[in-house]
Amino acid sequence: MKHRFGSIVLDTAFRVLVPFTLLYGFYVLVHGEYSPGGGFQAGALLAAGVLIARLVQGEEAVYDLSGNKAVVLAGLGAGLYALIGFITMVFGGKFLEYGRLPLSVHDPAELHVYGILGIEIGVTIGVMATIIAIFDALTRGEDLYDD
Amino acid sequence: MKKLGALLILAMIGIFCYTSSGLPTISDPKSPPSQHVSPRYIEKSKIETGSPNFVTAVLADYRGYDTLGETTVIFVAGAATVMILRAGKGKGGEGK
Amino acid sequence: MAELYLEAILLILLIATTLIVLTVKDLMAAIVVYSAFSYFAVLFYLMVGSPDVAFTEAVIGVVSTVFFISALKKLNRGVKH
Numbered sequence: 001m002k003h004r005f006g007s008i009v010l011d012t013a014f015r016v017l018v019p020f021t022l023l024y025g026f027y028v029l030v031h032g033e034y035s036p037g038g039g040f041q042a043g044a045l046l047a048a049g050v051l052i053a054r055l056v057q058g059e060e061a062v063y064d065l066s067g068n069k070a071v072v073l074a075g076l077g078a079g080l081y082a083l084i085g086f087i088t089m090v091f092g093g094k095f096l097e098y099g100r101l102p103l104s105v106h107d108p109a110e111l112h113v114y115g116i117l118g119i120e121i122g123v124t125i126g127v128m129a130t131i132i133a134i135f136d137a138l139t140r141g142e143d144l145y146d147d
Numbered sequence: 148m149k150k151l152g153a154l155l156i157l158a159m160i161g162i163f164c165y166t167s168s169g170l171p172t173i174s175d176p177k178s179p180p181s182q183h184v185s186p187r188y189i190e191k192s193k194i195e196t197g198s199p200n201f202v203t204a205v206l207a208d209y210r211g212y213d214t215l216g217e218t219t220v221i222f223v224a225g226a227a228t229v230m231i232l233r234a235g236k237g238k239g240g241e242g243k
Numbered sequence: 244m245a246e247l248y249l250e251a252i253l254l255i256l257l258i259a260t261t262l263i264v265l266t267v268k269d270l271m272a273a274i275v276v277y278s279a280f281s282y283f284a285v286l287f288y289l290m291v292g293s294p295d296v297a298f299t300e301a302v303i304g305v306v307s308t309v310f311f312i313s314a315l316k317k318l319n320r321g322v323k324h
Contacts, residue, residue, distance in 0.1 A: 033198040036294040038206065044302040051309055071226055078222045081215050096211040098196075109197030116198060116207040119214070126218050130225030131306055137232040138313040173291050202295050 014056040021049035029124050033113065039120035043127025050132055054139075070133035077126030084118045246290065253287045270315055278308045 025045035028037035050065070065073070085096040093100030098115025099108040171178030192204040206214055260280040264273050281304030288297035 033200055033203050035200065036202070036298050038203055038295070041295075041298050041302055044299075044306055048302060048305055051306065055309070071229055074222045074225055078215075078218045081218055085211070085215065096215070098208065107197075109195065112196040112208060113198065116196070116203065119207055119211065123214065123218050126222055130221050133225050134228050134232075134310065135313065137229040138310065138317060 010056050014052055018049050018053050021052065022046060025049060025124075029120060030117070032120055033116065039123025040127055042120070043124040044131065046124065047128045047131035047135075050128075051135055054135065065129070065132055070129045070136060074126050074129035074133060077122050077124070077129060080122035080125065081119045084115060084122070088115075250287070250290055253283055253290065256283045257287065271312075274308060274311045274315065277311070278304055281307075 022045075025042050025048075028035075028045060029039065029042035032038035032042065084098075084101075087102070088097045088100045089095055091100045091102050096115075096119075098112045101111050101115055103111060103114060105111055105114070171180075175181070188201050188205060188209070192201050192209075193199055196204045196208045198204045198208070257280060260276055260283060263276045264280065267273050267276065281300060285297045285301045285304070288294075288300060
């Protein structure tokens with residue numbers, strides 16, 4: 001999507017909608033232990049917020065996360081997940097055994113909470129960047145509404 | 148050929164309808180899946196993982212290796228899609 | 244008993260929307276009906292008590308509709324003037 005597409009109505013609606021979508025994505029991420037949701041849903045919600053902004057405002061107007069950057073970010077997200085697994089291996093546990101994380105917390109259940117939060121952040125980054133990368137590759141340099 | 152396909156589909160529908168009566172009803176506590184593993188998760192997951200939501204506990208903790216594979220699959224699928232969509236654009240591309 | 248009827252109605256709607264997606268000629272109409280299918284799937288998952296799956300289906304239904312429409316535009320098909 002090269003150019004912005006919009007009337008006053010669309011611009012106003014998008015300005016109201018995007019912050020709430022992003023905020024809800026963060027809520028689902030950090031609250032995934034207590035309610036339905038988790039890394040995958042949070043990543044898809046954050047990506048949906050960016051997609052709304054891209055659809056209304058055009059490609060360069062929002063969040064410079066295009067091209068190779070998004071693919072690299074997706075790899076970093078999956079890498080963060082694997083890195084947490086390897087950290088627990090380095091400190092003497094099995095792969096992804098969160099009880100061995102090197103944090104100054106003595107309750108093993110709380111260490112598990114931090115481990116789960118870490119891998120969910122990794123999944124969120126990976127899913128968000130993947131969806132944005134596919135959308136950018138599909139619509140790069142074209143207008144969805146030109147005719 | 149078209150009639151044969153329709154006949155095959157009808158036969159499959161018949162088989163599915165016949166076998167579906169043997170499935171356990173939804174949320175039946177006596178069905179085999181909720182007899183062995185599920186009670187263990189329900190009793191111990193809060194103590195062991197500190198997460199009150201079993202779904203998150205199973206996905207991210209007990210079955211963390213599976214979720215790592217899932218994330219990798221998503222990343223590889225996205226990277227392959229981007230590569231295919233960009234083929235033939237820019238310098239060195241063969242299409243055009 | 245009412246829940247059983249509601250489940251049966253949702254399943255019939257799922258099958259009906261699938262048949263429409265398969266048979267309709269206009270691809271844009273197929274995409275729109277597919278998003279309706281995804282909405283009925285969300286309701287069905289909520290009825291059988293799996294809110295996590297329903298949440299995923301809802302979000303992915305939205306994102307995949309955007310992807311399908313972008314791909315349709317890229318292929319220059321299904322745009323009627």
